[in-house]
Amino acid sequence: MDLYIGNKNYSTWSMRAWLVLKHFQIPFTEYLVPFDDFSPEQNFKQTLAKITPVGKVPVLKHEDLIIWDTLAICEYLAERFPERHLWVDDFKMRAYARAICAEMHSGFMTLRNICPMNITQDLRQLGQKYFQENQALQEEIKRIDEIWSQRSSEKGFLCGKEFSIPDAFYAPVVMRFKSYGLPVSESSQHYMQTILNVPAVQAWMREALKESF
């Protein structure tokens, strides 16, 4: 399998697909296409135009199949490797898992617009300012805090004892909350630490720190 991604420091959607492949030990080759200004004549769009109709990362290429959306990539991997339990086994919990992934996929626009992921920077002053000034941001943070603190066990992941697809979906949000120092409950702080301890997350962060582009 080939996975096309953007900069590890900035690309949240790339991080999600990459974490799923890495955590579940699915062999893949990574192709990093560095971000530029995304204009059609620049390298990013030119490179992706050869692979995907949409021109965004991540893109998974497997044999003759091209998948250009993170949720679709995760669903494909879950179906292709059922023995690895990418989704939680319990069907009710799995429905909840899909709902929180979809909520992330289509929502939290204020957070996504004003607090872009930047793993290498300490942006706590900026985060404090944004939080004080922006009510929509406060409401999104409250909702994320609710999702994170609804875990069945304090030491656990979003849908049980093991890391699964929803944790990959919220891992870039953990990166944002860390960089911008956004306020969350104690339970959510435990969740953030749980994510920061996941070896695949640590590997992504290490590589983000090495990026100079």
Ligand SMILES: N[C@@H](CCC(=O)N[C@@H](CS)C(=O)NCC(=O)O)C(=O)O
């Ligand atoms: N719905 C897509 C979103 C992908 C996306 O927005 N990727 C960003 C990088 S994180 C991108 O490639 N942006 C380039 C652009 O907007 O032109 C997914 O879930 O994979």
